[in-house]
Amino acid sequence: MAEEAAPVSYEDLALIEDEFNDIDLDIMRIQFEKSKEVYQKRAAAVAKIPSFWPLVFEQVPLEIDQFILPQDSRLFAESLVSMEVTRPGIVAGEGEPRSLRFRFEFQPNEDFEDTVLEKSFWYRRAKDGYSGLVSEPVKIHWKKGKDLTQGLSDMAVALFEARKKAGDMTSKSVSEYAPLREKVEHWNGSNTSFFTWFGWVSDRRWISAEESEQANKKEEEKKKQRKEGQTVGEEEPSDEDLDEEDDQDVEVHEAGEQIAVTLAEEIWPKAIEFFTGAQEDEELSELDFEEDDEDMEDEDGPVDIRALVGDQGSKKSKRESGGAPPSKKQKK
Amino acid sequence: MAEEAAPVSYEDLALIEDEFNDIDLDIMRIQFEKSKEVYQKRAAAVAKIPSFWPLVFEQVPLEIDQFILPQDSRLFAESLVSMEVTRPGIVAGEGEPRSLRFRFEFQPNEDFEDTVLEKSFWYRRAKDGYSGLVSEPVKIHWKKGKDLTQGLSDMAVALFEARKKAGDMTSKSVSEYAPLREKVEHWNGSNTSFFTWFGWVSDRRWISAEESEQANKKEEEKKKQRKEGQTVGEEEPSDEDLDEEDDQDVEVHEAGEQIAVTLAEEIWPKAIEFFTGAQEDEELSELDFEEDDEDMEDEDGPVDIRALVGDQGSKKSKRESGGAPPSKKQKK
Numbered sequence: 001m002a003e004e005a006a007p008v009s010y011e012d013l014a015l016i017e018d019e020f021n022d023i024d025l026d027i028m029r030i031q032f033e034k035s036k037e038v039y040q041k042r043a044a045a046v047a048k049i050p051s052f053w054p055l056v057f058e059q060v061p062l063e064i065d066q067f068i069l070p071q072d073s074r075l076f077a078e079s080l081v082s083m084e085v086t087r088p089g090i091v092a093g094e095g096e097p098r099s100l101r102f103r104f105e106f107q108p109n110e111d112f113e114d115t116v117l118e119k120s121f122w123y124r125r126a127k128d129g130y131s132g133l134v135s136e137p138v139k140i141h142w143k144k145g146k147d148l149t150q151g152l153s154d155m156a157v158a159l160f161e162a163r164k165k166a167g168d169m170t171s172k173s174v175s176e177y178a179p180l181r182e183k184v185e186h187w188n189g190s191n192t193s194f195f196t197w198f199g200w201v202s203d204r205r206w207i208s209a210e211e212s213e214q215a216n217k218k219e220e221e222k223k224k225q226r227k228e229g230q231t232v233g234e235e236e237p238s239d240e241d242l243d244e245e246d247d248q249d250v251e252v253h254e255a256g257e258q259i260a261v262t263l264a265e266e267i268w269p270k271a272i273e274f275f276t277g278a279q280e281d282e283e284l285s286e287l288d289f290e291e292d293d294e295d296m297e298d299e300d301g302p303v304d305i306r307a308l309v310g311d312q313g314s315k316k317s318k319r320e321s322g323g324a325p326p327s328k329k330q331k332k
Numbered sequence: 333m334a335e336e337a338a339p340v341s342y343e344d345l346a347l348i349e350d351e352f353n354d355i356d357l358d359i360m361r362i363q364f365e366k367s368k369e370v371y372q373k374r375a376a377a378v379a380k381i382p383s384f385w386p387l388v389f390e391q392v393p394l395e396i397d398q399f400i401l402p403q404d405s406r407l408f409a410e411s412l413v414s415m416e417v418t419r420p421g422i423v424a425g426e427g428e429p430r431s432l433r434f435r436f437e438f439q440p441n442e443d444f445e446d447t448v449l450e451k452s453f454w455y456r457r458a459k460d461g462y463s464g465l466v467s468e469p470v471k472i473h474w475k476k477g478k479d480l481t482q483g484l485s486d487m488a489v490a491l492f493e494a495r496k497k498a499g500d501m502t503s504k505s506v507s508e509y510a511p512l513r514e515k516v517e518h519w520n521g522s523n524t525s526f527f528t529w530f531g532w533v534s535d536r537r538w539i540s541a542e543e544s545e546q547a548n549k550k551e552e553e554k555k556k557q558r559k560e561g562q563t564v565g566e567e568e569p570s571d572e573d574l575d576e577e578d579d580q581d582v583e584v585h586e587a588g589e590q591i592a593v594t595l596a597e598e599i600w601p602k603a604i605e606f607f608t609g610a611q612e613d614e615e616l617s618e619l620d621f622e623e624d625d626e627d628m629e630d631e632d633g634p635v636d637i638r639a640l641v642g643d644q645g646s647k648k649s650k651r652e653s654g655g656a657p658p659s660k661k662q663k664k
Contacts, residue, residue: 007380016604019373027359030359031355031359034358038348038351041348041351269352272345272348273349
């Protein structure tokens with residue numbers, strides 16, 4: 001441990017981390033482009049399986065499941081037709097691969113007027129160096145008396161619009177601010193609907209495209225300097241600065257970024273696995289009363305997923321997904 | 333939920349999963365090739381930081397940390413020079429990307445004669461379809477009375493060699509079998525050293541290269557049939573078959589595959605982050621007695637990591653790794 005000589009600086013390590021980071025972003029772009037077609041194929045296939053996506057959502061890990069209340073599950077089961085995840089920052093293989101767009105399609109339903117809810121998350125950098133996802137709140141046109149979010153998503157949209165008009169995206173003086181802060185104070189901790197997530201803005205505060213562009217330019221400049229071997233002065237924001245930037249008093253949903261990333265990186269790529277998991281659970285709970293699937297073809301009760309894609313379960317032995325039981329029966 | 337018509341079979345879903353799987357393997361190969369050079373740069377840089385790897389190992393997540401006993405930590409701190417992870421299945425951008433090779437380099441030390449311990453994990457498929465990592469046990473030349481593994485790693489090597497000679501890699505009749513089974517029964521549950529992992533063979537049983545090659549051919553054939561729209565008969569092994577294949581009575585370390593994968597996919601790519609984490613911990617515990625790093629330059633005591641790579645900690649604000657404090661002081 002003694003012979004080592006030449007010095008290593010934080011800059012050297014940061015430079016290496018920059019390079020790893022660039023490779024990771026490249027890989028995300030490559031994976032997105034390479035997978036596009038297969039995701040289209042999957043969408044076409046699972047569109048023929050009623051309740052595919054509701055069943056996936058029944059199987060999501062606790063990270064997401066903790067935010068799905070019984071009434072959300074009911075709404076998913078009754079009306080969720082599909083979910084799609086895209087990366088709107090990637091254009092022709094270039095661009096920011098961490099931005100995410102979710103498109104949920106619903107059957108006409110008793111709860112809201114919308115048949116599509118689309119929410120975009122932009123990966124942006126703040127002027128003090130913080131980076132993460134931000135998102136405009138999405139208006140859900142709830143039917144009278146049906147708002148599962150206790151008014152939170154409407155108020156999030158209203159505050160966002162008012163701040164835009166006021167030209168200050170962290171304004172605390174617009175009249176929409178105080179009521180939402182109170183409402184958030186009241187509801188936080190006690191769980192609100194998953195649909196409140198559509199009103200989520202940021203884990204910290206809104207960052208505009210312009211602010212992000214400038215901050216990214218500054219960051220690129222720093223990286224360049226690092227590469228040229230210069231010592232880069234880092235202006236670390238103080239804890240007070242960070243507190244000032246915090247807009248969480250009016251944030252309607254917690255962990256919005258984590259939910260988006262988990263949905264995009266775990267649920268979306270492995271949706272078929274989650275669906276198969278749902279099927280296995282179903283089988284376990286039905287072991288007592290084996291019956292012929294044919295009998296159930298015209299039933300209107302709860303979905304028998306064995307009947308949807310064939311009736312033989314896959315063994316829980318460890319293997320790649322792809323094990324394919326022979327049966328080919330389907331529900332029409 | 334009613335209009336859907338055309339049938340979807342398990343084969344269709346399995347086909348899609350096959351395609352995703354192929355893309356994932358491609359991506360692993362691309363990432364490996366793209367990152368090679370940066371890993372070399374990192375190795376050169378961190379070689380100049382005494383205790384880089386021991387400090388990384390202090391920070392590993394519980395998944396791995398639960399298997400690192402105090403005497404292992406001591407050995408790492410005193411002698412671990414470097415760890416390197418490669419993927420020996422990838423040759424010129426082609427081949428099995430899931431196989432892993434770990435190379436640990438040690439200072440001459442009081443515990444064993446080796447200065448290098450190298451362990452390879454081969455991603456293989458068994459004839460019944462199971463696939464996973466398998467690994468030859470690695471001989472550690474412990475000095476007299478120093479064996480941290482209670483003899484387990486020596487016995488694992490001996491059984492493996494005896495079975496090779498006997499031409500039966502799951503033989504229970506070689507004389508090395510029964511004593512190891514007893515020893516494993518005695519030690520399992522009560523933690524043994526991390527170094528026992530070097531004796532690990534499989535989460536199930538050994539799979540030879542030949543068996544794997546044949547099984548892969550069969551699997552490729554099935555995939556092809558699936559693509560051609562044929563119904564693929566899957567011969568699922570029964571639970572009895574699976575039990576028969578189980579060789580865990582003589583497996584010296586639990587969760588060996590999980591440890592390998594976590595080391596390769598989480599610790600190895602993020603080693604600088606873990607190191608920085610160790611540094612922050614150190615700072616927190618030293619907040620009371622701030623002192624000038626210059627004073628410590630020639631000290632021989634416990635490593636002051638602030639002195640190794642500059643003395644300013646990074647804020648815990650959320651940002652990409654790469655934030656670089658200005659100081660450039662180093663320990664020589």
